[in-house]
Amino acid sequence: MIEFRGVTKQFPDGTVAVHDVDIVIPPRKTTVLVGSSGSGKTTLLRMINRMVDPTSGQVLIDGTDVATVDPVKLRRGIGYVMQNSGLLPHRKVIDNVATVPLLRGESRRAAHAHALELLDTVGLDRSLADKYPAQLSGGQQQRVGVARGLAVDPNILLMDEPFGAVDPIVRAELQQELLRLQEELGKTVVFVTHDIDEAFLLGDQVVIMQQGGLISQAASPAEILAHPADAFVADFVGADRGKRALHVTEVDGRRVVVDADGRAAGVLAS
């Protein structure tokens, strides 16, 4: 379990990225932090592995204040997947995946063997192991990034807009893959995105953040849609318009669901 207690982050130039945040991130579930740019969602994520230290307040993992843990040790125990994969361009795929186990002092052979298994886990062909990142497609690079994040079998996996830079088709594929992985592995995943659809698809808990690092609502997707906490949330999730405002009309005796524009979205099962 990850817990934020009264966490505030103010950067030296005066910008407040995160303002007095209290939130509990349940274990073995996916929590998605969603908000537009400048809402402090990445800063919040990066406080978990101490890439950013809070100005005030505490971040606790299983009851331990992370501020008391050596940042390097902490990071080596937490998986991290970032946008543009963040792979080391001068290392082969296999070495990229094995980076952290090697840093932790595992033998090269064991680390490589495990890395090959991880390629299977994330759905990559083992023949890619000897390629360099630049020789892979964007989607493949992102999968390698996930494999690297899983390399030390961490309890916590931090994902910072991991699918932000790939095209929509690949993105949908990767999202499904993540759902499958999560089903299998049951990690505590903290996922940052600015895409509310992605948040609703992946999140067990969705945390909606607004400008200035304030949390507007943290709840399950259904709860947020059913009871948006305020006008900002309602507007942000588009609860009252577009694809979300569905209603039912009768067509030839069958009940068809249509969206706000009157386009058919499906048939109501009876």
Next chain:
Amino acid sequence: MNLFLDAFAWLADPANWTGPGSIPQRIAEHLWVSGVVLVIASAIALPIGALVGHSGRGREPAVMISGGLRALPTLGVLTLFGIWIGIGLAAPVISLVILAIPPLLAGAYAGFESVDRRTIDAARAMGMRELQVVGKVELPLGMPIVVGGIRSATLQIIATATLAAYIADEGLGRFIFTGLKTRDYGEMLGGSILVILLALVIDGCFALTQRVVVPAGVRATRTAELRSRPTRPRTVVGRPNTEGNQE
């Protein structure tokens, strides 16, 4: 073309190839002085440049020093130290070190700076210590530019070591100055040809080295992006992240 015949006659004269002040001895001197200077200047400039490029601190002074020192006329520095220190190798060596620092410093900080901040951020997020970030990420990725700096510094040193024969009995430049004094164009030109060959051979070696040190994975990127991107070092955007103080 007569002039070249004189030069070749001088080069071919066996008397110039043996004894004190012979061609092999001057070449050895030239290389020795250049090597010593390169080692001293590198020991000073490379760590400072690496530190500046790694931390992003002290960038302005480093740019000013490397730019400002470039405006120093080499001959002025040589003659000034010549007067201060007098005959011997100390004066040319000190001036050559001063003149070799700007390209080394510039190459080192530009090389370290050129590494994509996101890659460094990822390395840190994975749990690399600062020294590991430097050694395993920044150094290999910045190496081609660092070597580029060493390359231009070396050329500068070889050229200035030639000129340094004006104030000291040292190197291939001696032939040029002796020739000038005795109005022996053959010797002057012969000496010049030797200097040019020496510089080109060494430059060639560096060109090869520079290719070899490009990490294989980066080479893969380059061929893919060659058409769309100039290979000039990227200018750095923003400040690098320091622990717990990330913008």
Next chain:
Amino acid sequence: MNWLWSNLDLVGELMLVHLALSVPAIILSFVISVPIGWLAHRYRWSRGVLLSICGLLYAIPSLALFIALPAFTGLSLRSPVNLVIALTLYGIAVIVRTSADAFDSVERDIRQSATAVGYSATGRFWGVELPLAGPVLLSGLRVVIVSTVSLATVGAVIGVQSLGSLFTDGFQRGIQVEIITGIVATIVLALGLDALSVMLGRLLMPWTRRGASNGRAAAARRVREETA
């Protein structure tokens, strides 16, 4: 310091002589290297060849070039023209790469939209590519200015008068002030010409005036937006 007060005339005169050597070399190398840089940018096959030649030229120690050049040109070793040619060659060697990069830096979209609105090839060069390559060309010119002014002093050891004569004369007669004066005068000249080129750049490229000062702040802002 006595030396300086009694030789102000000499210093002034040598500064003019120095200008007469370096300014033509600077202008020539700029004018010649712009079309070469454009060729290297436009035709990929030529890029490697042209840049390699420049690299070789750049590798040649100046003193050796000063001495070898008359063997090709037939000029006297002590002729100022010989020195100007050599300085021009170095200038070209320095600036061609920058000038190729300068044209590379013009975005493809801009070039294509210029063609699309009906620029001819030459019209596009003068009206779009050259001005947009301007800032990078200027940065190359500034490097050439500083290096040429400094390099011109080397001519003094083979007997071509310039501010460098203060170094050789000062060294032979053991006058420290003379050498220091020469160093300062050379730097002042280089910085003066550099400032002039920057002013000229602002005059000719008014669109660069605002962006320059905001560059870093804007970049920092962008980074923050990306990571926030």
